[in-house]
Amino acid sequence: SAINVAILGAxxxxxxxxxxxxxxxxxxxxxxxxxxxxxxxxxxxxFRGTTYTVEAATPESFVDIDLVLSSAGGAVSKKLLPxxxxxxxxxxxxxxxxxxxxxxxxxxxxxxxxxxxWHQGIIANPNCSTIxxxxxxxxxxxxxxxRQIVVSTYQAASGAGQSAWNELLDQAQQHLNGNPETASxxxxxxxxxxxxxxxxxxxxxxxxxxxxxxxxxWKMIHESKKILRHDMDNPDLKVTAxxxxxxxxxxxxxxxxxxxxxxPTVTDLKKTxxxxxxxxxxxxxANQLYPQPITAEGQRDTFVGRIRPDYENPGSYNFWxxxxxxxxxxxxxxxQIAETLLQRNLLG
Ligand code: A2P
Numbered sequence: 001s002a003i004n005v006a007i008l009g010a011x012x013x014x015x016x017x018x019x020x021x022x023x024x025x026x027x028x029x030x031x032x033x034x035x036x037x038x039x040x041x042x043x044x045x046x047f048r049g050t051t052y053t054v055e056a057a058t059p060e061s062f063v064d065i066d067l068v069l070s071s072a073g074g075a076v077s078k079k080l081l082p083x084x085x086x087x088x089x090x091x092x093x094x095x096x097x098x099x100x101x102x103x104x105x106x107x108x109x110x111x112x113x114x115x116x117x118w119h120q121g122i123i124a125n126p127n128c129s130t131i132x133x134x135x136x137x138x139x140x141x142x143x144x145x146x147r148q149i150v151v152s153t154y155q156a157a158s159g160a161g162q163s164a165w166n167e168l169l170d171q172a173q174q175h176l177n178g179n180p181e182t183a184s185x186x187x188x189x190x191x192x193x194x195x196x197x198x199x200x201x202x203x204x205x206x207x208x209x210x211x212x213x214x215x216x217x218w219k220m221i222h223e224s225k226k227i228l229r230h231d232m233d234n235p236d237l238k239v240t241a242x243x244x245x246x247x248x249x250x251x252x253x254x255x256x257x258x259x260x261x262x263x264p265t266v267t268d269l270k271k272t273x274x275x276x277x278x279x280x281x282x283x284x285x286a287n288q289l290y291p292q293p294i295t296a297e298g299q300r301d302t303f304v305g306r307i308r309p310d311y312e313n314p315g316s317y318n319f320w321x322x323x324x325x326x327x328x329x330x331x332x333x334x335x336q337i338a339e340t341l342l343q344r345n346l347l348g
Contacts, residue, residue: 001032003348006034006065006089008057008080009072010034011043013162017331018069023047023336027342030329035061036072039226059083065198065251066348067332070094082181085121092123092334096215099124099223106226109336110278112137116341123337127216128329129243133190133254135302135328136321139276140269141228145261148316149237151220154253155196155205159325159338160186164197165249171198172247187245187291202245213221216243251293252325263315273304283307291322300332 005022007016015036019306032047035057043054055061056075062068062084070077071094078097085091098104106124111134116123126134129151136323137146164185171181181196187204195202206215220241224230230237246253264272271334272281282291283305291303306320325331341347 002028003066004033004064005029005154006035006068006084007246008032008035008061008068009094010045010054010077011040011162012034012071013158014071015069015325016162018071018334019045019047021327022069022333025339027335027338031064033061033065036210041296042200050252055261062087062089063090067338069331069338071330071334081122088122090119090123090341092125092337094125094330094334096127096205096219097124097166098122099126099219099224107337108134108138108227108333110135110226110276110341112227112229113183113340113344116337116344116346119346125334125337126223126227126273127190127219128159128325129216129241129252129254130220130227131156131218131257131329131333132219132252132302132321132323132325134224134227135276135323136216136255136259136273136319138228139272139279140258140260142311143272144231144264146151146228147184147236148259148260149224149240150257151241151257153205153216153241153243154248155243156248156250156252156257156325156327157245158187158250159205159252159329160245161190162191166232168197168247170251171196175199197245197247199279201247203242205243205245213241214243233338248293249297250324250326251296251322252329253291253293256321257310257315257316258319259313261315266309266317268308269317273307278302279304280304293322296322296324298327300327312337 017280034054040054040058041056068091074095074097077095081091089331158165183194183196187202280301302323310316
């Protein structure tokens with residue numbers, strides 16, 4: 001039966017793609033509600049041939065809504081989603097607001113769909129960098145046992161929202177015109193200092209913690225352990241991360257070094273990854289085939305290549321993983337969770 005859906009943050013980089021992914025899904029929708037800040041009220045968007053008007057989100061916006069997909073920032077989720085849950089809706093939240101709450105499942109459908117069974121109204125979408133890393137590593141964890149991850153990310157501007165994406169393009173234009181680059185958003189909006197991303201690299205994503213790691217780096221560490229259940233069942237998984245913003249509009253890259261309990265051959269790893277849901281292997285150095293952001297953009301899969309053993313440490317390997325941060329990293333993962341809920345009779 002058809003459901004009533006609200007998109008919170010419907011005008012943003014992720015919200016726009018949530019609408020697209022929902023439009024392409026099999027989900028039958030009765031009423032669609034597009035919610036954003038008061039600045040966007042009155043804007044229109046078309047969905048499956050009908051024009052919808054964006055409304056300012058309020059605590060009363062969720063009456064009769066069955067499903068909320070939210071990506072309007074953590075503060076907005078914290079404030080508004082409890083009202084949606086009270087109104088009886090299931091919320092799939094793309095922000096970090098509830099991810100580490102023990103009562104909230106943190107779900108990648110290819111990896112831990114059974115965690116959907118114990119939701120209490122809110123289901124969290126993991127961080128974009130965590131999702132693509134675990135789509136690639138979880139099949140190896142299941143087969144060979146994962147002991148350690150050392151990841152360096154190459155994260156696209158759009159991960160910081162539409163305004164950061166626009167800022168990168170403006171800076172590139174300014175640079176080519178011979179003008180000084182202006183920066184007011186990246187690395188983090190609201191931070192005391194801003195630096196240009198165009199023709200640069202920024203080794204800061206989200207705010208710094210007192211220990212010198214960024215919040216983004218800790219998200220990758222904590223979320224990976226929660227999703228793979230290594231905090232409870234297997235305390236042996238070690239994770240460390242360095243997160244870097246690169247001047248790419250869409251598509252995160254990750255250089256991942258990982259250590260397994262077993263010592264499979266690279267051929268074994270490739271076979272396992274080829275059979276894994278949501279993974280496309282792009283690993284053919286002789287033909288210069290490897291994952292790239294420009295070829296991953298617009299795709300739902302996570303692309304894996306450059307698989308190599310660390311010859312000096314048996315059981316340890318390197319690979320390179322790319323995915324569209326706005327799709328598998330955000331909008332597609334959220335819509336895929338909704339589809340999985342419907343398949344399991346947990347929604348509608
Ligand atoms: P708006 O476009 O009206 O500012 P992005 O991640 O691309 O920056 O998008 C953020 C999304 O969150 C946008 O849709 C934005 O709407 C929305 N948003 C920002 N602040 C609020 C708020 N206070 N209430 C509801 N939606 C908000």
